[in-house]
Amino acid sequence: MQPQVYTQTRAVDRSESAKVLRNTYAMLAMTVLFSAFTAGIAMAIGMGRGMGLMCSIAAIVLVWFVLPRTANSAAGVGVVFAFTGLLGASIGPLLNHYLGMANGGQVVMQALGTTALVFFALSAYVLTTRKDFSFMGGFLFVGLIAVLVSAIGMMIAGFFGVYMPVVQVALSGAIALLFSGFILFETSRIVNGGETNYLMATTSLYLSILNLFTALLHIFGFASED
Numbered sequence: 001m002q003p004q005v006y007t008q009t010r011a012v013d014r015s016e017s018a019k020v021l022r023n024t025y026a027m028l029a030m031t032v033l034f035s036a037f038t039a040g041i042a043m044a045i046g047m048g049r050g051m052g053l054m055c056s057i058a059a060i061v062l063v064w065f066v067l068p069r070t071a072n073s074a075a076g077v078g079v080v081f082a083f084t085g086l087l088g089a090s091i092g093p094l095l096n097h098y099l100g101m102a103n104g105g106q107v108v109m110q111a112l113g114t115t116a117l118v119f120f121a122l123s124a125y126v127l128t129t130r131k132d133f134s135f136m137g138g139f140l141f142v143g144l145i146a147v148l149v150s151a152i153g154m155m156i157a158g159f160f161g162v163y164m165p166v167v168q169v170a171l172s173g174a175i176a177l178l179f180s181g182f183i184l185f186e187t188s189r190i191v192n193g194g195e196t197n198y199l200m201a202t203t204s205l206y207l208s209i210l211n212l213f214t215a216l217l218h219i220f221g222f223a224s225e226d
Helices: 002-044 049-070 075-090 092-099 104-129 134-159 165-191 198-225
Strands: none
Touching: 002 075, 002 092, 002 165, 002 198, 049 075, 049 092, 049 198, 075 092, 075 198, 092 104, 092 198, 104 165, 104 198, 134 165, 165 198
């Protein structure tokens, strides 16, 4: 009887993870479209970087203090849309900056296309192999801390008028690799039952996609300027 019970339990677990995955991808698609809409509004009204920073801070407050308390209720859906909408608006000034370049439209489309390609390729790999990437958690956390420290260092250097474009693009490359790893890690958690809340899963994947996109935008923009 034990093998039969084990098989039934495993089938139930896979069914639950498949449901979470479907809900996550549906929610992710809607929030990406919504954030594109809010980014378009921010670009149309010429939102400044200061307001963009305020939108980012408001989004962080939502995801840290509000979403954990509402993730298991209907209110959590509204929180996720508010969070992604604010982050979408926050990158409006960045998009306007690159679109103002001679070939800015090409740069943005290259970053957008590469982001989509990387996301679908990595997701397809995890879904096909069902490989467990939970072992990457510690490495990704250390990498995130290193990237944050480096980014703060670059901000301080910029405050004193020291600009290092090559270092900045190298940091963007590290960020792109880091959040590609997060896409593998987060998708693996959903597939293997490590994440059972689709709102939390959506938020994690959205952040990875957004950071990957902005990193690629910096890389392609730097290459275009050269």
